[in-house]
Amino acid sequence: MWKIHSEGIFIVSITLLIVLAVNGIVHYYSPNNIDIQWIVGVLSGILFLTVLQFFRNPRREIQISDDNIVYAPADGKVVVIEEAHESEYFHDKRLQISIFMSPTNVHVNRNPIGGIVNYFKYHPGKYLVAWHPKSSTENERTTTVIANDDVEVMLRQIAGAMAKRIVNYVEEGQKVVQGADMGFIKFGSRVDLFLPLDAKVKVDMNQKVKGNRTIIARL
Numbered sequence: 001m002w003k004i005h006s007e008g009i010f011i012v013s014i015t016l017l018i019v020l021a022v023n024g025i026v027h028y029y030s031p032n033n034i035d036i037q038w039i040v041g042v043l044s045g046i047l048f049l050t051v052l053q054f055f056r057n058p059r060r061e062i063q064i065s066d067d068n069i070v071y072a073p074a075d076g077k078v079v080v081i082e083e084a085h086e087s088e089y090f091h092d093k094r095l096q097i098s099i100f101m102s103p104t105n106v107h108v109n110r111n112p113i114g115g116i117v118n119y120f121k122y123h124p125g126k127y128l129v130a131w132h133p134k135s136s137t138e139n140e141r142t143t144t145v146i147a148n149d150d151v152e153v154m155l156r157q158i159a160g161a162m163a164k165r166i167v168n169y170v171e172e173g174q175k176v177v178q179g180a181d182m183g184f185i186k187f188g189s190r191v192d193l194f195l196p197l198d199a200k201v202k203v204d205m206n207q208k209v210k211g212n213r214t215i216i217a218r219l
Contacts, residue, residue, distance in 0.1 A: 008055025114178035
């Protein structure tokens with residue numbers, strides 16, 4: 001079961017009005033041309049369903065609430081599993097796991113763990129393709145660090161070539177719940193996780209994951 005995400009209500013509504021207007025105009029000016037009516041109807045219907053599915057927000061409750069589990073913060077495919085130097089907050093080596101979101105994926109971002117937001121920052125930037133090596137440091141992005149006892153996990157939302165707006169609902173000092181919505185990337189593309197080096201990875205490269213369903217790692 002799913003609903004339309006609040007970030008998409010306006011766009012979905014406008015798209016529906018345009019679809020209805022276009023079909024109304026076609027029917028008015030070509031009342032006897034059934035072929036044209038069918039073609040316009042099918043194409044506009046596909047457009048509307050495409051926009052609708054992009055902003056879907058499936059209800060997914062955390063199945064096992066555990067502070068030692070890092071759940072996938074987004075739907076998509078694992079494209080990076082490697083040790084990397086994180087220079088914005090930790091300033092040391094971390095285990096980076098990146099998830100690429102295609103246009104067909106759910107683009108809701110969720111808290112991978114629960115805890116206190118120790119750090120949040122929005123960075124304006126470029127719109128390189130999500131798989132570009134420099135997208136993590138040069139693209140428009142947000143950085144969120146959630147602390148759970150003595151462990152901190154960083155989540156970075158990264159805009160891509162199509163994404164022009166990142167939405168994030170958290171702020172420093174806020175207590176967040178594991179699995180709750182923390183943001184949305186409109187037509188967006190990638191989420192990076194930075195975990196402690198001793199985290200036990202539970203996913204593989206190119207594996208498809210689902211937010212609040214797939215366990216990314218155990219702390």
